[in-house]
Amino acid sequence: MATLQDIARLAGVSTATVSRTLSNPGLVAEATRAAVLAAVEQTGYQVNHAARNLRMQRAGSIIALVPNLANPFFSQILAGISSVLTPEGFGLLVADTQAGPDPDSRLRQYLRGGVADGLILFDGNLSLAALDVPDSPPVVAACEWLGDTLPSVRVENAHGAELAVRHLFDAGHRTIGYLTGPKGNVLNVTRQEGYLAALATLGLPSNQAWIYEGDFSLDSGAMAAARWIADPMRPGAMFCASDEMACGFMGAIQRAGLHVPRDVSVIGFDNIEVAAHMTPTLTTIRQPRTLIGERAANMLLKMIATKSINIETEIIPVELVERSSVANPAHASRALVTQN
């Protein structure tokens, strides 16, 4: 491995000049710069990050803390983050908040340790108190958020819910249920508020019995389907707080011999990749995941560069993706009759 010293010797200049050529080329004369760059080219020199980071008092990486690394939802977001970080010379460290025993203390450890120059937090369940660490690097919340003391990147959650409910309404539905995320989760709370607000503006009844509990997972969607089937007062359409739950819900409904959208219309949230390939294809609210990652990374880099903490909230638009899991209930009944 060639070092700065080697380049300096080869180019007949001092290490200071080499360093300047690489990081602040405006300061060195044209001819010298050429000589240095030639030496760099010849040796295939690459900076030693450990040395640079030590000298510059930084860690050279940022951490993404996700609630569950095994959840495919995050992979695309990570790709977005990575694409912004890499050109800036930062590495992306990923860690799982659920992996260890005590998420809060692990978070605190990351903040204190100088392990990273910044942190992107995807888990809204951590305690705000854990963030209160002296000299902690900047933190950006993404997707989920904690209070309003942290800069964050999120999507139009309530608006997405309203889009979903209005779409079901436009299709002719008047009884619309909601399949929730984990109790207390900010995304879930906000989407549920959007759901209730939309019902209100549309003059539709809301009914506590139409709210089914879930936790965003496939399995919880399937379990909710069983409760839906057993419910004599069940709504004719379900807005699910995540696509995974919507998929689980539809799967279980159909395994029970019922049909989507004939017997129940379903709409999800996220637009995960399989949504377009389910039977029926899933109507949903699209979240631009790569964009979320990019924005969060950019926001964090800006905070690192300026050493300032401006608590801004970036809201990313969502949109309805119409597919075939929603139908007019009247038509559906007719179809039911002909089919039998």
Next chain:
Amino acid sequence: MATLQDIARLAGVSTATVSRTLSNPGLVAEATRAAVLAAVEQTGYQVNHAARNLRMQRAGSIIALVPNLANPFFSQILAGISSVLTPEGFGLLVADTQAGPDPDSRLRQYLRGGVADGLILFDGNLSLAALDVPDSPPVVAACEWLGDTLPSVRVENAHGAELAVRHLFDAGHRTIGYLTGPKGNVLNVTRQEGYLAALATLGLPSNQAWIYEGDFSLDSGAMAAARWIADPMRPGAMFCASDEMACGFMGAIQRAGLHVPRDVSVIGFDNIEVAAHMTPTLTTIRQPRTLIGERAANMLLKMIATKSINIETEIIPVELVERSSVANPAHASRALVTQN
């Protein structure tokens, strides 16, 4: 941020002693050790990784190079890697081979740069030549592999294919097709060999026309379905080289008004999470993804620790997961009759 010096001063010893207490406690006397640890406790000291890495001539992280970070298949594997690396003080860097313009040169850059102490490669399409870099850190191939000059962790791909074909055979199928992965991909080649071998041992005909081209993606599965439908000589069962393709295939089949497994039995490979929630639920070959990640990480750590390159290949068993996308073709026809 407290440094080693601070601890040394506080405990009334030298930095050498503090360092030893932390990394090799056996070398220091009981009493001194206690004093040092008390000082560490009091200040909340954490090592500066940049300094340690510089001194120890290592990067402190390993890179996972995946062909496509946005592919959910990898998230669980990354979780497995991460769980092994974190306790050992290594960070996990993730990078996407497809993100930039020239994957090979990016790979070479990672190897040369001292950016990482090791590399886990999930992309079998890179050229072996790109790996030939002086002083490159150890590399482990996982899932896919390149030639046999690299240690690797993989699953029983051919055996998985045989399990799949035999299962279809046992269900009564005699015409069994194969939906391929990308041409030239090692996983695809191996699974196809397993498929052909199984046909041969079962005394079944093989037919070039029954081999449909795909590339592991959902969309390619859907496109293959269109070709299958248009094919007068189509096989009665399809073994798909990936679950994503199987999902895409089933979805498109059913959107065309046909039914799985009534009109065609389908079996996938991977056991991705949604497989159990598709309509119908997807019979498939399970790959233990977390385990793959853990094994690859352990193998790499061993190589880093011993500085040796022993070219071992670890093969991880797969198993058939029976669900409901496979049916006896005779029964299926009967069901068809009753249903209409």
Next chain:
DNA sequence: AGAAGCGATGTAATCGATTTCAACGGGGAC
């Protein structure tokens, strides 16, 4: 008694890049 051995600890060099400060040479202003 003297040498040798051993456990515990300190001194100081070292990793490689960045950056402050000083120095140098030449051009323009007075």
Next chain:
DNA sequence: GTCCCCGTTGAAATCGATTACATCGCTTCT
């Protein structure tokens, strides 16, 4: 002609942890 300034460059300090080597007491062996 002298002075000053500016562009360019180099010498050397610095970041924080690790570790080879030296040192110092003591015990133990001959």
